Amino acid sequence: MELAHLTSNNDSLKSEMKDFMDNNIVELITILPKCYTRGYPIFSEDGTERIGRETVENCDYESIIIKNEEGFKNDIVTIKTKYVGQKVKLKKSDYKKVLKIPDNKLSETSETIIVVADCYIPRHGLNFYDSSQRLTGFLEICFECNRYEISGNVPLEMIILGEDLSSIKKVFEEYNLLVK
Numbered sequence: 001m002e003l004a005h006l007t008s009n010n011d012s013l014k015s016e017m018k019d020f021m022d023n024n025i026v027e028l029i030t031i032l033p034k035c036y037t038r039g040y041p042i043f044s045e046d047g048t049e050r051i052g053r054e055t056v057e058n059c060d061y062e063s064i065i066i067k068n069e070e071g072f073k074n075d076i077v078t079i080k081t082k083y084v085g086q087k088v089k090l091k092k093s094d095y096k097k098v099l100k101i102p103d104n105k106l107s108e109t110s111e112t113i114i115v116v117a118d119c120y121i122p123r124h125g126l127n128f129y130d131s132s133q134r135l136t137g138f139l140e141i142c143f144e145c146n147r148y149e150i151s152g153n154v155p156l157e158m159i160i161l162g163e164d165l166s167s168i169k170k171v172f173e174e175y176n177l178l179v180k
Contacts (some may be wrong), residue, residue: 017158021095024136027127028172030085030179031140033059061121065140065151077135077152087127088175097171098126099158119145123179124172128154143169143178
């Protein structure tokens with residue numbers, strides 16, 4: 001009886017994955033750095049007189065997911081699109097390099113999962129579109145610390161995450177989209 005139940009669950013997950021692959025589009029994206037110029041006053045050696053101004057340009061990578069006071073909503077995707085660089089649709093034949101059939105499905109009622117490290121410097125992401133080309137989910141990735149953030153409806157139960165982020169990184173390399 002237990003074996004039949006497990007087989008039934010696995011068949012159900014295979015069916016869900018096939019349905020997802022047939023009816024959704026996955027897009028690889030690169031994230032652009034946020035650049036800004038700062039001005040600093042220059043003072044005389046004794047510090048009593050301002051003698052000029054120096055400007056310095058800084059560029060930093062940061063999350064492009066827009067957060068609000070209520071947190072994330074699973075049905076709304078909000079990202080800073082001006083920081084989206086290259087966008088390439090993942091070939092259907094490459095979906096299995098990013099997606100997997102899980103051993104244990106996440107709870108249907110699970111909320112958005114956010115995992116962030118101190119070094120979180122995201123440079124890559126995956127956009128998820130439904131069959132009507134509507135952006136339904138976004139997975140932002142930092143390959144340096146193997147962490148991610150999500151917005152919207154991302155099929156986490158189907159995505160190769162955790163220790164296996166290297167397989168997603170290889171896909172970005174194959175598409176010449178790996179930003180260092």
